[in-house]
Amino acid sequence: MAVDIGRFIKAPEYNITIITYRDVFQAAVCEEDRFGSEYQDLSAVIILDAAQMKHMGITEGSNVRLTSKHGSVVVKTRASPQQEQKNIGFMVNSPWSNALVSVDISDGFPGYKHIEVTIAVSKEEITSQR
Amino acid sequence: MSDITTWICTGCALLCEDIQVYTTNGQIEKVEHACIMGKSRLTGCKHTAKPMIDHNDVTVDKAISQAANILKNAHNPVLYGWGNSTSQAQIAGIELARVLNAVIDSTSSFCQGITINEILQGQIPSCTLEEVREKADVILYWGADPMSSHPRHLSRYSYFPRGDMRQHGYEEDRKAIAIDVRQSRTAKICKDMFYRIPPGSDLEFMKALSDALDGKVPKLSFDMDIKRLLELATLLKKCEFGVIFAGLGLVYSIKEDIHILSGLISKLNELSDFSLIPMVGHFNMRGFNHNLFNETGYIHKVKFTDKGPVSGVEYSIIEQLKGNADAILVIGSDPLASLPGALSKRMEDIPLILIDPCENLTTRAADVTIPCIASGIEEGGTAYRMDGEIIELSPFIQSKGMSDEMIIQRIIKEIN
Amino acid sequence: MTSVMEIYQLLPKTNCKECNESTCMAFAVALLSGSRQYTECPPLIKDDKYHNSRIKLEEILKPIQGAEETGLIVHEELCSGCGNCVVACPVNVANDPHGSGRGFGPTNEKVIFRVIDGKVKAANIEECRRFGKNRIMCNACIDPCPTEAIEFV
Ligand code: SF4
Ligand code: SF4
Ligand code: SF4
Numbered sequence: 001m002a003v004d005i006g007r008f009i010k011a012p013e014y015n016i017t018i019i020t021y022r023d024v025f026q027a028a029v030c031e032e033d034r035f036g037s038e039y040q041d042l043s044a045v046i047i048l049d050a051a052q053m054k055h056m057g058i059t060e061g062s063n064v065r066l067t068s069k070h071g072s073v074v075v076k077t078r079a080s081p082q083q084e085q086k087n088i089g090f091m092v093n094s095p096w097s098n099a100l101v102s103v104d105i106s107d108g109f110p111g112y113k114h115i116e117v118t119i120a121v122s123k124e125e126i127t128s129q130r
Numbered sequence: 131m132s133d134i135t136t137w138i139c140t141g142c143a144l145l146c147e148d149i150q151v152y153t154t155n156g157q158i159e160k161v162e163h164a165c166i167m168g169k170s171r172l173t174g175c176k177h178t179a180k181p182m183i184d185h186n187d188v189t190v191d192k193a194i195s196q197a198a199n200i201l202k203n204a205h206n207p208v209l210y211g212w213g214n215s216t217s218q219a220q221i222a223g224i225e226l227a228r229v230l231n232a233v234i235d236s237t238s239s240f241c242q243g244i245t246i247n248e249i250l251q252g253q254i255p256s257c258t259l260e261e262v263r264e265k266a267d268v269i270l271y272w273g274a275d276p277m278s279s280h281p282r283h284l285s286r287y288s289y290f291p292r293g294d295m296r297q298h299g300y301e302e303d304r305k306a307i308a309i310d311v312r313q314s315r316t317a318k319i320c321k322d323m324f325y326r327i328p329p330g331s332d333l334e335f336m337k338a339l340s341d342a343l344d345g346k347v348p349k350l351s352f353d354m355d356i357k358r359l360l361e362l363a364t365l366l367k368k369c370e371f372g373v374i375f376a377g378l379g380l381v382y383s384i385k386e387d388i389h390i391l392s393g394l395i396s397k398l399n400e401l402s403d404f405s406l407i408p409m410v411g412h413f414n415m416r417g418f419n420h421n422l423f424n425e426t427g428y429i430h431k432v433k434f435t436d437k438g439p440v441s442g443v444e445y446s447i448i449e450q451l452k453g454n455a456d457a458i459l460v461i462g463s464d465p466l467a468s469l470p471g472a473l474s475k476r477m478e479d480i481p482l483i484l485i486d487p488c489e490n491l492t493t494r495a496a497d498v499t500i501p502c503i504a505s506g507i508e509e510g511g512t513a514y515r516m517d518g519e520i521i522e523l524s525p526f527i528q529s530k531g532m533s534d535e536m537i538i539q540r541i542i543k544e545i546n
Numbered sequence: 547m548t549s550v551m552e553i554y555q556l557l558p559k560t561n562c563k564e565c566n567e568s569t570c571m572a573f574a575v576a577l578l579s580g581s582r583q584y585t586e587c588p589p590l591i592k593d594d595k596y597h598n599s600r601i602k603l604e605e606i607l608k609p610i611q612g613a614e615e616t617g618l619i620v621h622e623e624l625c626s627g628c629g630n631c632v633v634a635c636p637v638n639v640a641n642d643p644h645g646s647g648r649g650f651g652p653t654n655e656k657v658i659f660r661v662i663d664g665k666v667k668a669a670n671i672e673e674c675r676r677f678g679k680n681r682i683m684c685n686a687c688i689d690p691c692p693t694e695a696i697e698f699v
Binding site for chain 3: 148149150163167263277281282286290291293299300315316
């Protein structure tokens with residue numbers, strides 16, 4: 001079942017899968033100042049294949065809304081310096097990626113490494129932590 | 131004149147033991163050899179936790195009594211966290227679970243628990259990091275990116291150092307291989323020994339690799355030169371001492387099919403000598419599994435009952451938060467930030483007690499907050515390194531506050 | 547890595563010689579080596595039409611200003627303190643075989659790389675294999691760096 005947000009969004013939506021990963025700089029900042037803007041800058045980001053971004057009409061650095069069955073957040077986009085597999089986005093583990101993660105599971109493993117979302121360009125501000 | 135102390139870093143489960151901390155009058159001036167994560171761990175957080183009940187400042191004593199009350203009155207309390215606690219605090223926590231007939235679990239139920247269990251059950255051979263340094267000639271990072279999670283992994287043990295049997299260092303004596311869905315920082319270092327696979331295809335790759343090891347023609351449904359796979363199989367066959375570092379990428383791809391991984395490793399052991407080490411994150415995450423195993427025979431997802439401890443997926447933190455839990459004690463963890471957002475609401479709804487040195491996202495949902503001092507910095511004890519070695523921590527700062535272990539002991543006393 | 551051409555493109559390219567170099571290209575080479583400052587080009591400073599070039603030059607030359615004499619730069623903001631360069635540099639290994647050579651933090655002062663406060667610091671650069679009479683194109687610190695934090699200019 002898709003979340004009915006279509007009436008708020010004009011930009012085209014695409015389906016992608018997000019895979020989360022870890023980043024040492026973000027982890028270090030988290031340790032020292034988990035509420036600071038640097039933590040948000042390093043966390044609320046999705047990395048996409050450059051060619052695919054172009055195809056989706058997303059310019060690097062613009063904001064996008066990511067929506068899954070479980071939640072929705074606005075984050076910044078960044079183009080990957082290397083070529084990535086199609087329809088895959090990468091996000092650092094953080095409250096932003098976790099907002100989208102599924103718990104419709106029975107084995108105790110949330111869907112951290114496989115998050116299905118729709119992505120659409122957004123003019124909204126980046127979602128704040130709370 | 132500054133004093134120099136050797137510190138064992140609690141920044142991650144590598145527990146680097148060579149850190150030099152320079153202090154003057156108790157103030158840290160400089161730290162040598164720690165990576166940026168270790169340095170941040172030592173610096174500590176900007177926002178420290180304060181004793182609170184319902185977001186109002188109280189004394190620590192009051193907060194502890196309130197925590198004891200909540201736990202005593204709950205029907206199904208859950209004790210969760212433990213990766214950033216010493217073994218002594220973990221053992222106290224297990225005692226608390228016993229007293230309460232509570233559920234106790236850690237992140238390992240959706241993390242490295244399955245690999246650690248196989249090792250503890252003797253299904254997968256493991257080795258120490260020192261053995262890796264002295265002997266390993268083939269190192270396989272599978273769904274793991276230590277350069278981003280354990281920064282000194284490659285320089286301390288797994289790739290760069292010269293070892294007794296690897297005197298020429300990495301250039302000539304070691305081969306590092308990465309299997310991952312993305313070209314991680316670790317994969318970059320592995321250069322042409324990076325095998326990129328589509329998300330979720332680890333099992334397929336594993337089976338194909340196993341066929342290649344058997345001399346059969348491997349088949350893959352995705353785009354990869356079979357020659358490269360055969361090349362990998364040959365390398366693994368020829369190696370003298372191989373190690374697989376299993377990351378979350380691998381764990382999430384195999385889950386209950388862990389026996390396929392065990393199978394591959396026993397096959398490799400017929401041909402050469404292979405071990406596996408799980409890429410455990412928090413400094414004593416592995417300790418929780420060992421300590422609980424020693425006490426109950428289970429490594430996680432445990433519920434204490436009048437008839438003794440039981441374990442099962444229904445006692446995992448995720449299933450508990452979806453269902454039964456009616457109070458939760460969180461220790462050294464930030465579940466509101468690290469668990470799926472879909473569970474936040476539930477955590478906000480049930481009574482939540484938080485024991486942590488720092489304010490975090492979970493603080494905002496906590497009904498009771500009890501600050502503790504930093505394990506391994508202000509309080510000693512032991513911890514299990516990622517390879518299962520027991521390490522004695524080296525606190526060097528004297529603090530007035532209470533350790534998490536002391537807090538748990540106090541809660542137990544108040545309950546009894 | 548900044549190239550001579552990149553710098554040259556930002557200069558007036560008039561070969562006016564006011565900087566006392568024979569050509570703008572020669573001045574660019576001097577800028578890259580760090581022996582001259584871009585502020586020593588009078589037209590660039592005086593003429594407002596070069597405003598953007600000045601800003602760009604300032605930016606790309608900044609790391610060079612910070613370079614040690616031998617041209618080694620560590621971009622600290624990129625460094626995670628992983629110690630790969632510490633353990634891989636042949637000078638570190640030769641001068642501290644039981645410390646750096648074995649994967650530990652350096653145990654003496656004779657090494658080139660050492661991690662302080664989570665970031666690598668370079669010293670004793672004169673020992674670097676890229677310099678001196680028997681120089682070689684050593685890459686042992688650049689290659690293992692996961693974040694391209696080390697460069698030679
Ligand atoms: S690798 Fe881990 S244990 Fe070693 S210094 Fe870094 S954070 Fe500390
Ligand atoms: S170029 Fe070679 S000798 Fe020079 S600092 Fe780098 S690794 Fe050391
Ligand atoms: S290899 Fe790179 S990131 Fe690692 S310590 Fe050296 S400069 Fe820093």
